[in-house]
Amino acid sequence: MRTAVGVLLTALMLFPVYWMVNVSLTPMSDMRKPPSLYPVHPTTEGYERVLREQLPYLGTSLLVALGTVVLTLALAAPAAYSLAKLRPAGRQTLGFLLLVAQMIPGIIMALGFYGIYVKLGITNTVWGLVLADSTIAVPFAALILTSFMASVPDEVLQAARIDGAGPWRSFVSIVLPSSRNGLITAALFSFLWAWSDFLFAATLDSGGRMQPLTLGIYRYIGNNNQEWNSIMATAVVASVPATVLIVVAQRYVAAGVTSGAVKD
Amino acid sequence: MRSRLAGWAFLVPLVAYLAVCYAYPLFTNLDLSVRGYTVRSFVHGGAPLVGFANYLTVFGDPTFRTALLNTVLFTAVSLFFQYAIGLAAALFFARGFRLSATxxxxxxxxWLLPLIVSASTWAWLLNSESGLVNAALKVVGLSSVNWLTSPDFSLVSVTIANIWIGIPFNLVVLYSGLQNIPREVYEASALDGASGWQTFWHVTFPLLRPVSAITLLLGLVYTLKVFDVIWIMTKGGPSGSSTTLATWSYELGFGNALPRFGPSAAVGNVLILIAVVAGLLYIRVQRRQELS
Structure with a gap:
């Protein structure tokens, strides 16, 4: 009984997602007629157009998202190790700053980055976008990795030290491998956020030769002859990483969401 | 001593990063807000200091009141429904049943979909002529509504979409909060003959208060920032009816052929002030919970 209600509620919640798929398969000629609940004359013309026009955008998004993951982990993992295990003075202040950093509205960062990039002449570059996108993820990644790394037992690290391992050695061969789940969580979220970013892309890369998929969708919406099956087909494609995430990495995602808000 | 040095060495990249990628943009934003920039001086430099002139321009603009009011309404209504629906769903799932985890x-x-995807899907659902919502209204004999193009409904529409996006986050956090309430408490409550409703109001809800506080405060911080959903669905329009501080700031700086970076930065800084107050509140609540 509860299962039935649960399925019903979930279906209701996911209805807009279903609608997206439905519209993506609807031919343009049916688009202005009263909407039907399933694609009566299913077509792949929307997807064909995505393949023709959106592949470069897709490639850029992938590149930007992967670049953001690498940059984020490279910055956050060593810092988290230090905060969790080496415990230098001032770590509380830094932890506080990381919390505050997550609260800064994106529009303010975007305007600030825009001012700097214009001055340096580096607007419309992919790596500029990667740098900006990483700001969404780095504070979160540093905090979540700190809490994962804090659970590595001190005794293990002490034993390593007695065996002559320096801090770097301990980091690489003990702390990193045992915080695998934390690294996966941080990587997943950085990927997803960079992949989904629209604001930084719109402000910093809207004239670039390589633009991400979010701008591709935005272009479609801005067109006068709004071809909603192509828009929704692109949206479906853009949703793939989220779906994969849910399926493959459900438990990491839940862990990530909760540890962001409720500590231990 | 050596480990202290190492501790610092591992932190250096992050600290340098925070200085370059947080402090510097924030400073640039502040600098923009106190200078009279034009497109020319934005590129070539040399904009004069104008003090608080941009802030006065912004405060004197009638859009400011609308944007502020819309921000408050959008945030308050979003938070209320996200929390209420999220909590109801969390309570429902907390019982555990077949398939409940899936x-x-x-x-x-x-929550995980790119915002542009959710926003454009909702924009099409709410489309005046071809949207499903209006088609459904017609079926039950109601007249159709210009969800996105009428000033009376645009804010409602973007709020609905935003509530939908925010429910999962509330569900996950509140669900994990519910898991942390010991089973014995419920058993004791049941032994005392409390009804389900009584148990909720006198046991579950009070015990969940710390988690609720964090959820709502985080929600507050996130909702103040919302830009994508509103911009993609209505661009803050029609005629400013769904504009918030975040979208107004973007519109001033990037939405027109003639950008007004000074006022745009000023609006941004007003927004950050509100966000920081909310953020400090969040940190205080969290600290207090860690102590207790």
């Missing part, structure tokens, strides 16, 4: 995971989907 269904709960599926509930996360709206």
């Amino acid at each position: 269904l709960r995971a599926l509930f996360l989907v709206p």
Whole structure:
């Protein structure tokens, strides 16, 4: 009984997602007629157009998202190790700053980055976008990795030290491998956020030769002859990483969401 | 001593990063807000200091009141419904039943979708001529509504979409909060003959208060920032009826052929002030919970 209600509620919640798929398969000629609940004359013309026009955008998004993951982990993992295990003075202040950093509205960062990039002449570059996108993820990644790394037992690290391992050695061969789940969580979220970013892309890369998929969708919406099956087909494609995430990495995602808000 | 040095060495990249990628943009933003920039001086430099002139321009603009009011309404209404629906769903899933874990995971989907995807899907659902919502209204004999193009409904529409996006987050956090309430408490309550409703109001809800506080405060911080959903669905329009501080700031700086970076930065700084107050509140609540 509860299962039935649960399925019903979930279906209701996911209805807009279903609608997206439905519209993506609807031919343009049916688009202005009263909407039907399933694609009566299913077509792949929307997807064909995505393949023709959106592949470069897709490639850029992938590149930007992967670049953001690498940059984020490279910055956050060593810092988290230090905060969790080496415990230098001032770590509380830094932890506080990381919390505050997550609260800064994106529009303010975007305007600030825009001012700097214009001055340096580096607007419309992919790596500029990667740098900006990483700001969404780095504070979160540093905090979540700190809490994962804090659970590595001190005794293990002490034993390593007695065996002559320096801090770097301990980091690489003990702390990193045992915080695998934390690294996966941080990587997943950085990927997803960079992949989904629209604001930084719109402000910093809207004239670039390589633009991400979010701008591709935005272009479609801005067109006068709004071809909603192509828009929704692109949206479906853009949703793939989220779906994969849910399926493959459900438990990491839940862990990530909760540890962001409720500590231990 | 050596480990202290190492501790610092591992932190250096992050600290340098925070200085370059947080402090510097924030400073640039502050600098923009106190200078009289034109497109020319934005590129070539040399804009004069104008003190608080940009802030006065912004405060004197009638849009400021609308944007502020819309921000408050959008945030308050979003938070209320996200929390209420999220809590109801969390209570429902907390009982545990066949498939409950899978269904709960599926509930996360709206939150993980790129905002541009959710926003454009909702824009099409609410489209005046071809949207499903208006078609459904027609079926039950109601007249159709210009959800996105009428000033009376645009804010409602973007709020609905935003509530939908925010429910999963509330569900996950509140669900994990519910898991932390010991079973014995419920058993004691049942022994005392409390009804389900009484148990909720006198046991579950009070015990969940710390988690609720964190959820709502985080929600507050996130909702103040919302830009994508509103911009993609209505661009803050029609005629400013769904504009918030975040979208207004973007519109001033990037939405027109003639950008006004000074006022745009000023609006941004007003927004950051509100966000920081909310953020400090969040940190205080969290500290207090860690102590207790």
